[in-house]
Amino acid sequence: MVPKYSLIIPILDEESTIFELYRRISPVMDHLDGLVELILVNDGSRDRSLDLIRDLHEKDPRVCYLSFARNFGHQIAVTAGLNFARGQAVVILDADLQDPPELIPELVRQWQQGYEVVYAQRTQRRQEGWFKRCTAYVFYRLLRQLADVDIPTDTGDFCLMDRRVVDVLNAMPERNRYLRGLRSWIGFRQTAVPFERDPRFAGEVKYTFHKSLGLAINGLVSFSKxxxxxxxxxxxxxxxxxxxxxxxxxxxxxxxxxxxxxxxxxxxxxxxxxxxxxxxxxxxxxxxxxxxxxxxxNRPLYTLAEVAGFTDSAAVQPSPRSKPTPSGNRDRLC
Known part of the structure; x- marks a missing residue:
């Protein structure tokens, strides 16, 4: 059966947060007005994250997962989830619980009112250092002034997108992907839902200063001449x-x-x-x-070592310019 909602969560060395993430997101899935698939994308984790994801998949048929052959990065992990997502509404959030799953019903309500893109906008960053807050504040406003499109300030990848928007994203050929910028470039009706960003639940911060700087440069170069x-x-x-x-x-x-x-x-x-x-x-x-x-x-955006939870058993490597056929060696209905 085709799910109505797809929830995409990239995973990189999150063994200390996976069960708490599932504990908090499970009741949210239970109360949504339709079938839900939870797509966990293992981005080359070196800890026990993949084993824990397999356990969740065995216990809950709504849990689907993709496992990369190596680490390809957060933006590519989200892209892979979008390629395989089947829902009419697709939600992206992080695994560290800084994006609260309890906000998803509000995103859904805005979608049901006719918005095709509903993004979560941070009003406060709890327990983050002054340097992180200052650099983020300056970057988002600088990017908005320099970019060719209007990219909202203080927004990350936490959002809900309509099926039409996801299909357009999947058809876009960019390799250096700055998804929050592409999301704005596409257009359609968009609105914000404010929230206070929680501190990381456990584990180490994955977006180090070096990675954050790389993402900032990528966003600036991708959307401004x-x-x-x-x-x-x-x-x-x-x-x-x-x-x-x-x-x-x-x-x-x-x-x-x-x-x-x-x-x-x-x-x-x-x-x-x-x-x-x-x-x-x-x-x-x-x-x-x-x-x-x-x-x-023109290389593929990513290579998959393992896929489970999708209905089509024909193993197909996704093309970087088209939506792939969901496939895998652990087929199970979501």
Whole structure:
């Protein structure tokens, strides 16, 4: 039987949270007005997460799971869940319980009122350090100003999307995926549901500063050409400064021949300045060229080691440009 709701949760080394996650999400699934499938995507976990997911699948036929052959990253794990989701409404949330499952009924109510995208918007980040809060605050507002589309501030991947929106997402060929940006780019009727983000239930934070920075750069480069323009403007500024400095050096050489400003120090400063501008511009250009390189290789977005809980037993590797046929070696009806 085709489920009405699909809940997608990426899993990476979450053995300390899986049972608590299931305990809290199970009553939510029980009270939804239709069949539910819970899709757990194992993103190359190195602990006992996959074994615990298998146990849940054996105990509850609503639990389906995908297991990657290696770690492919959070955004790709969500993408895989979207590829396999069959519900008319698809909910994405994290496994660390910072996205409260109890908010799902409110997302559903907004969907039933006609909204195709209902995203959860954070009003407060509990027990997060000042550095994390400040950098997140600055990034979301900077991205909104620079992006070609209106990406809401203080929103993550926690959302509900209508089947039409999911089908459009699955048809999009991007490899460097920033899903909250793609979600805004698609359009349709969208609304926010405010919530206070809870602290992580247990375990270690998976989005380290390095990963968060990478996601931020990916979002900025994927939805804005302004960094390229900025490098152009910076080059023009450097050229103007170079002309001014050349005029000043000639002036000082003619009228103040003994001035220290006509020596090697000012030449060295000018060289370092121009070199920094060039390297910075090349770096920005490299970010865009790197994405072109990733796109033209046209490799699959992910490889699957194990799939269970879906009805079609024909093992098919998903194409990066089309919705895959759900498949696996542990077939069970969800």
């Amino acid at each position: 302004i960094p390229l323009r900025f490098s152009t403007y910076l080059g023009l500024f450097a050229a103007v400064v170079a002309v001014i400095m050349a005029v000043l050096v000639v002036y000082w050489r003619v009228f103040y021949p003994k001035s220290p400003l006509t020596g090697y120090a000012i030449i060295a400063v000018a060289i370092f300045f121009l070199g920094a501008v060039q390297l910075f511009s090349i770096g920005i250009l490299g970010e865009y060229i790197g994405r072109i390189y990733e796109e033209v290789k």
